[in-house]
Structure formats: structure tokens, C-alpha cells
Amino acid sequence: MRNYNTQQRKILLDFFRSHLDEYFSTSEIIGNLKEYDISNSAIYRNLSSLENDGKLKRISKNGDRKTYYQYIDSSTCKGHIHLSCIKCGITTHVSDRASEKLASVLKEYNSFTIDNDETVIYGLCKKCGGSSFVLNSKLFR
């Protein structure tokens, strides 16, 4: 029941590792890997198994019905809450110090135990925070 490190799995991991902090829809992944020797079924099967292994995270965006995946670098991601910018799409992590504060606030006020690995907080990153922009035909400020 152990994973084999096949060519196709390597191709997928290489792709994601060269695009840290970005997410891709399944069809984008298929498109990006067209030039490589990998079948769609291998892509689907590996996406599932990598997600299961915690190496990829599945994401849903507002406005479309697609499935997105993002690489999870266990050394930097494991146990860290993700911050995803709804403008530029870049993902970063909540600092440890801040994570502790968030956890204690939720515990104290709502008796809720946050699961850092499962949680993605959406909003505007430092760079995008100041300017207004259009997403899904709506104006955000």
C-alpha cells in the first residue's frame, strides 16, 4: 500500500514545486502537462493520492465550479493557517505568534478549536490591501 515514486508522480510534483504559492484547476494542470508523458487518468489518480497524502490541498473559489489544487510544502505549511489573497491569488502563512492568538480568541469567545491545516483565510494581502479591484464583475475596495 506504499506509493511508488513513478515518473508521472514526479512530473506532477515537479510542476507544483516550481509553482509554490499558486493554485491550479484540474484542467489547467492537464493543459500545463500536455507536453509531458502523462495520461489524464494518471493525473487524476495522482492528484487524489497526493491530496490524500497531504501534499496537495484542494481549494474552491467563488464564482466557478472548478476544482483547484495547491502544493503543500510540509516544512512550511504543516500546522500553519493559510492566507489566500482574493485579488492576486498568492498564498502565505499566518505567523506562529499570530496563530496562537487566533486560536485562543476562537477558544475563548466561541469555544471553537481551530484546525490550522484545514483553514484558509481569504482577504487582501499586504500588496493588494490598498487598492480596489474587480472580481467576478463586482467591485471590491
Place this chain on the structure above:
Amino acid sequence: MRNYNTQQRKILLDFFRSHLDEYFSTSEIIGNLKEYDISNSAIYRNLSSLENDGKLKRISKNGDRKTYYQYIDSSTCKGHIHLSCIKCGITTHVSDRASEKLASVLKEYNSFTIDNDETVIYGLCKKCGGSSFVLNSKLFR
């Protein structure tokens, strides 16, 4: 370009309003509405338009590739961060006081501006927080 309050739209809204705090996959919705007079295309078209109107929120769960929807009661949900229990699936809201604290922590430590309406925090609710359980063949404590 204004929405008509059709029978089919009412059926959908009634269904969601009688299941506040729960989410459903598209196929579950179709299954639940089998007995009513509503076609699949009307379901799909209404789900999209209701999502667009902010009356429904689309959710993705770990482990499957389905699309889930949950009702957003604008009076209680608008502007409130959601808390979703990964054990029982029930959704609640972060209290206003706590929301402000969360926002300021993220701003201060990560220069990140949280979007309350887009964010769902996953973890264990008050009731489920104490006990261990199995999800997707994994043991959680």
C-alpha cells in the same frame, strides 16, 4: 435583469431555509427535491444565481470532489466569519467581538485584511471539541 420569484426558486430557498447551518452537495439537493416540480436545469441555474446574489455559499470539503452549497442568512451571516465543524458539519458564526480581534491580529502580524464573508474557519465546535473521531479513514483527536 431582475430575478423573478418563481416557484422553482422558492422551492430551493424553502429547502435551504428549512436546513439552516447545513450544507448539501448538488446531487443531494437534486435528490431532496425529487418530489417537487423542478427540473435539474432549473436547479443548476438557480443555484448559480442564488450564489451570485450571495444567498448561497459554495463550499469544498476535503476528500471528495463535490460541490456543496449552504444557505446564507443575510441578517445573521453577512459580514460574519463562518466556523465549520469538521466532525458534525454544523456551521456557526464568530462573534463580533472576536471578529474584531481576529482582524486586528492578522493586520498587525501579517498585514492581511481578512474578508469575513469569504472565510470559513474549520475545526471542532464546542460539542465536538472533546472527543476523538474518524474522518476519511483518519483518526482525529
Place this chain on the structure above:
DNA sequence: GTAGATGCAAACTTTTTGCAGACTG
């Protein structure tokens, strides 16, 4: 009356699966 919604069936898109052959450890 008219803009907008519905149902139906067909077209698409996306994802899964069975199986024989190929590859990994």
C-alpha cells in the same frame, strides 16, 4: 405584453473505472 424562467433533450466537461501491459522497489 415582455423580460425572464422553465423543461427537455442534446451536447459538453469532468472524473472514474476495467483491464492488459509496464514499471518500481
Place this chain on the structure above:
DNA sequence: CAGTCTGCAAAAAGTTTGCATCTAC
């Protein structure tokens, strides 16, 4: 060598669309 994985093609599942008809306002 044994257990896994792959490609292929077919099937299944999920979603969208065109069009004639119907409904809401």
C-alpha cells in the same frame, strides 16, 4: 518477483445550453 501504477478507451457523473413554451410582474 510482487505489488503498484499507467495508458487507453469506455462509462459514468456532473453541468451547460438552445429552443419552444410558460410565468411573473
